[in-house]
Amino acid sequence: MTSRAENGSQRRIVVGVDGSPPSKAALSWAVEQGRRTGAVVEAVIAWEIPATYGYPVPVSDVNWEQLAKQAVSDAVADVADDAAPGKISCKVVEGNAAQVLLDESADADLLVVGNRGHSGFVEALLGSTSQHCVQHATCPVVIVGDSVSSHLS
């Protein structure tokens, strides 16, 4: 954990963003943390073509990657107005959200996720993505709820 910072490489914070309020809270927490620790913040959004059941739904006119790109840049614009913009990079990756975040955070110092994204049951404890991240990540995982943003100083 700390060895990555000690061996001189740049500290990295990976944050999962899907445009949902908890993910924006996670992003602003990560930006604040990056400012404190001098780490670069990498906002990662994953997209995949939604699974359909039965008859395939024609969705060829939807550019999922473009939507994802839009969502992450909107979130960064929302959150990072007062942050140094150069410190936040956006990354759009095709794949399962949890797997993408785990891959991206493999050599990061911290992985930050919102407690629930767009999918999942309202009453579910953690979103499935957060759950997988907590379970499998090699770095510490920070789970930020959307109630937390008001606690930020």
Added chain:
Amino acid sequence: MAQQACTGRILVGVDGSQASAAAVRWAAAEARLRGMRLHVVHARDRHATDQAPYAPPSPGQFAAGPAAERAALKAAMREAAASAGRPPVHFELVDGPPVRVLLERAPGAAMLVLGSTRSARLADAPVGKPRAPLGPVARDCLRAAPCPVVIVAEPGVRPEVEPVGTG
């Protein structure tokens, strides 16, 4: 309670495991970075036995308890003392259910840091049953904590390779 939120503090729950030692280490580094105090809490649940809550404690019931509690807290103290820079640390040993004890102390904390033992998360889960992502304490803290919760994994354990299902 005696905590003031003014200088900021980082709350850590410890249970004496390797994972909670890693949590203390991480939290100590974080506290130093932020110029905050470290608040290390170990809750011992006297009712976490198989006895009825109204049963009077038998003489030998907690014989192993205090020694284990002291060892747990001592280990946490060692971790905190070994961390360079030494942020101010406040140790607390509390009687009560860990979740309640931690959540009572969470308001005003910058974050709540908990360790997560990987074996408890993955290996012990019965095959075919949905695996609990975390222990019960971390799980309930995640649900109710008013601050961000940091889960620090036990060090030195490579994650098990497991395909992530979609959905």
